[in-house]
Amino acid sequence: MPCLVEFIEFYLVTEIKKLYVIYPPGTSIRRHRISLPPPDDDLFYTVYHFNINIDVVFYGRKFKIYDCDTFTKNFLKKIGIKLNPPGSCPVDPYMKMRRENLEFVDPFRPYHFCDTLKQFLQFDGKVLRFFCLWDDSSSLFGDRRELILHYFLADDTVEVRELLPLNSGRDAMTSFLRRGKLPKYGSPGIFQPGQITDRAILNVYGDLSDWRANGYVLDKYQLGKVEQDFYTDQDLSIGATINVWGRKVLICDCDEFTKTYYRTKYGIDNFTAIPCKPPPLPKIERKYPPYTGFGSEEDSFRSCVGLKPTPHRRNFRKLMELDSFGNISNTLRYFAKLVTDKCADMDRMFVIAFYLGDDTISVFEPIERNSGYTGGMFLKRSRVKKPGQEVFKSEFSEYIKAEELYIGATVNVNGYLFILLNADDYTLRYMENNTDKFPYSNFDLAIQKLKQEKSKSREITQIFAAADPHHTKVVNYNTFR
Structure with a gap:
């Protein structure tokens, strides 16, 4: 006889017992009062006849x-019944024998059925996204590769895509690893076809049987099965290193959905990202060969920049803004005197013109009769280098x-020293309007400097009074100098 697992319900109101049975389904004994077994068949079962780990006889x-x-245990304790410790469900000898027979009789279905439909319906379309980095710079011609890892929750598969920067020189194949389960330890070699499978088929009879359908059975003991441990969502976290x-x-970072998933399921709150960008490369200073002496420095420099030399590009915008037009000449003219020890050259006067459009200088000597000098152009228009600089060097020279x-300054023009004595009205007005560049033309600064000389104020007042005896409050420029 098979052993059936049944539920007994005792109704306190009417003191009637009812028995339900799991297999076969339905009511085994209807609800009514049941008499005790003989010789006490004149009495009926009460609540005091029931306890744990005892046997009862019904018909x-x-x-x-x-x-x-739990409710029954609490009720029995309240009415004073001492409960026995719970026991185990008796083993059905028939079902045990039948289960052992099925293991040998039905070898074609030895594996347990794995139901993945529930996982697919729950997590379909939900993908964890991680931003990863593969540093292959240690190998020959290797570099740092930025990757995106997709973990599909529907079937626990992994897909890896590569982020290719512009002009990387690599083929436009964004798929780094196609979708599939990712083993933790990789593979020591290449498996043969059919070596990795869910079911192994055994050839029992070999070539002795004419009907091949009877000669093949499934291996229920799974002999020779390759065991592999695959990555799951528990193994993926920021800062972890995985074997692809x-x-x-x-793994350097993840998206917001992935952070919400791990925060909800695993209670993780630390999602500090790891920088994927490589450290900036040391900037190598580009060194150019020194100036050769032929042509200008700019022309020699342009021959070193590219294979095909190109002419130097002038500042055309500055030239157009500060070029001479109308009454605005944009040319500063100074009257200068040559500083020399030669008696014949001490009285020579020059006009130095500075062109604001291209920072060039020209020097002209006025013609003076019976001076012994022809006069004319002393220096044609060109840029003038500052003295004391090396000629053959890689850097550009500094120019005046x-x-x-400014008035009173000494200028070295190609070895000739000139002291600036005066300037025309346009130059003086230009310097007064641009006091940030010409601080000596700042009237307020000059007044403030005079106020600081309090000890000489009386002497200065006497000098100005002697220069202006008629009290016109105007002093001639030459007298002021």
Whole structure:
């Protein structure tokens, strides 16, 4: 006889017992009062006849009570019944024998069925996204590769894509690893076809049987099965290094959906990202050969920049903005005197013109009769280098600028020293309007400097009074100098 697992319900109101059976389904004994077994068949079962780990007899059938629910335990304790410790469900000898026979009789279905439909319906379309880095710079011609790892929750598969920067020189194949389960330890070699499979088929009879269908059975013991451990969502976290078929890939960051998933399922709150960008390469200073002496420095420099020399590009915008037009000449003219020890050259006067459009200088000597000098152009228009610089060098030379020209300054023009004595009205007005470049033309600064000389104020007042005896409050420029 098979052993059936049944539930016994005792109704306190009417003191009637009811028996339900799991297999076969339906009611085994209807709800009514059941008499005790002989010789006490004139009495009926009450609540005091029931306890755990005892046997009861209903109409000649013996039932074993091995446990009860929580409500029944509490009720029996309240009425003073001491409960026995719960027992185990009796083993059905028939089902045990049948299970052992099925293991030998039905070898074609030895594997347990794995139901993945629930996981697919729950996580279909939900993908974890990680930003990874594969540092292959240690190998020959290797570099740092930025990857994106997709973990599909529907079937626990992994896909890896590569982020190719512009002009990387690599083929436009974004798929780094096609979708599939990713083993943790990779493969020591290449498996033969059919070596990795869910079911192994055994050839029992070989060539002795004419009917091949009877000669093949499934291996229920799974002999020779290749065991592989695959990556799951528990193994993926920021800062972890995973093995992608022999390549060490570092997980640096993840998207918001992935952070929400790990925060909800595993309670992880630390998602500090790891920088994927490589450290900046040391900037190598480009060194150019020194100036050869032929042509200008700019022309020699342009011959070193490219294979095909190109002419030097002038500052055309500055030239157009500061070129002479109308009454605005954009040319600063100074009257200068040559500084020399020769008596014949001490009285020579020159006109130095500085062109703001291209920072060039020209020197002209006025013609003076019976001076012994023909006069005319002393230096044609060109840029003038500052003295004391090396000629043959890789850097550009420094040239005289407009800020260095003011009344009283000494200028070295190709070895000739000139002292600037005066300037025309346009130059003086230009310097007064641009006091940030020409601080000596700042009237307020000059007044402030005079106020600081309090000890000489009386002497200065006497000098100005002697220069202006008629009290016109105007002093001639030559007298002021």
